[in-house]
Amino acid sequence: MAHPQSVAELIECIKIDPNLRILGDGANLLVADEGVSELVIVLNRGEFIDVQINDTTGHVIAGAGANLPKLITETARRGLSGIETLGGIPATLGGAVVMNAGGTFGQIGDCVHAVHAIDRAGNTLKLGREQLTFSYRHTDLGDHHDLIITRVELALRPHAGDPTSGFSGAEVVRAKLKDVMAYKSKSQPMSASSAGCCFKNPTLSRSITITGPDGAPTTLGEPNQRVSAGMLIDKAGCKGLRIGNAEVSPQHANFFIAHPNCTATDIIALIRSVRQRVGQAFGVNIEPEVKIWGAEL
Numbered sequence: 001m002a003h004p005q006s007v008a009e010l011i012e013c014i015k016i017d018p019n020l021r022i023l024g025d026g027a028n029l030l031v032a033d034e035g036v037s038e039l040v041i042v043l044n045r046g047e048f049i050d051v052q053i054n055d056t057t058g059h060v061i062a063g064a065g066a067n068l069p070k071l072i073t074e075t076a077r078r079g080l081s082g083i084e085t086l087g088g089i090p091a092t093l094g095g096a097v098v099m100n101a102g103g104t105f106g107q108i109g110d111c112v113h114a115v116h117a118i119d120r121a122g123n124t125l126k127l128g129r130e131q132l133t134f135s136y137r138h139t140d141l142g143d144h145h146d147l148i149i150t151r152v153e154l155a156l157r158p159h160a161g162d163p164t165s166g167f168s169g170a171e172v173v174r175a176k177l178k179d180v181m182a183y184k185s186k187s188q189p190m191s192a193s194s195a196g197c198c199f200k201n202p203t204l205s206r207s208i209t210i211t212g213p214d215g216a217p218t219t220l221g222e223p224n225q226r227v228s229a230g231m232l233i234d235k236a237g238c239k240g241l242r243i244g245n246a247e248v249s250p251q252h253a254n255f256f257i258a259h260p261n262c263t264a265t266d267i268i269a270l271i272r273s274v275r276q277r278v279g280q281a282f283g284v285n286i287e288p289e290v291k292i293w294g295a296e297l
């Protein structure tokens with residue numbers, strides 16, 4: 001594992017291992033029990049955690065290793081609106097951008113002005129908003145181009161405040177952040193060990209109807225509709241399913257909990273089993289949202 005402090009040092013790391021892996025906060029990651037053979041880079045030092053915030057314009061320039069929750073708290077304190085919708089999402093800024101982290105209230109892609117990155121040959125590049133494609137929990141930065149994000153520019157909006165209530169911009173943004181966090185901790189097991197949602201919400205190719213407890217048919221979704229993976233996992237009877245020390249959360253079926261002594265092997269076995277059960281029940285192939293290092297599903 002290496003902790004470069006500058007782009008120049010990162011380029012040295014790429015020369016050592018062009019296939020190196022970037023570890024963000026690890027919040028969306030499952031690493032095989034055997035580990036990985038590539039060099040692992042953590043961008044938590046020097047220029048990679050530098051943050052500059054312009055209170056007047058709302059323009060933010062921050063290193064890819066900057067801690068997202070801290071950045072959200074700080075920008076909300078300054079009355080800048082945009083990323084308060086991502087409250088409660090553990091991430092580095094780079095990890096959030098590459099995953100296009102988001103949820104019910106918004107996604108980070110909506111606030112990205114530009115991304116500074118480096119390719120596997122050590123070339124630096126800057127991608128403007130118009131060169132970036134953000135879709136549901138996805139950008140093409142990681143998968144196709146294998147780029148390493150080094151810095152991110154965000155376009156936040158200075159909030160003018162609410163003339164009716166007399167609340168300042170900072171008070172309005174902070175209140176929104178509080179609401180987002182409250183919603184999240186009510187609906188998700190935030191304190192348990194997990195990687196957040198394990199599967200992406202699938203888009204259905206046909207409608208799914210089941211028979212409810214009262215014998216009446218209930219439609220779970222229509223063709224082309226994106227439905228909750230957690231709902232499908234729940235309806236397939238997987239809530240509370242346990243393999244080894246890995247368990248499908250009884251609170252939120254898309255959160256897979258790692259209990260003490262849980263191994264990656266336990267979690268992978270649970271992922272495979274749940275995927276198979278949902279496939280058998282509804283003919284839907286759910287895709288993992290969690291990134292898996294060093295093992296295949």
Ligand SMILES: Cc1cc2nc3c(=O)[nH]c(=O)nc-3n(C[C@H](O)[C@H](O)[C@H](O)COP(=O)(O)OP(=O)(O)OC[C@H]3O[C@@H](n4cnc5c(N)ncnc54)[C@H](O)[C@@H]3O)c2cc1C
Nearest residue numbers: 024025026027028090091092094095096101102149195196
């Ligand atoms: C309790 C909990 C709740 C969560 N809730 C949500 C939610 O509501 N919405 C949501 O979208 N996600 C959620 N997640 C998942 C996670 O927070 C996000 O996916 C987040 O974006 C991961 O960021 P990270 O820095 O931890 O990346 P990691 O998990 O460390 O890495 C994820 C992937 O990004 C790559 N990567 C990281 N940094 C860089 C970089 N600088 N350049 C290139 N590639 C990079 C890694 O190589 C890896 O492939 C939750 C997770 C937890 C544990």
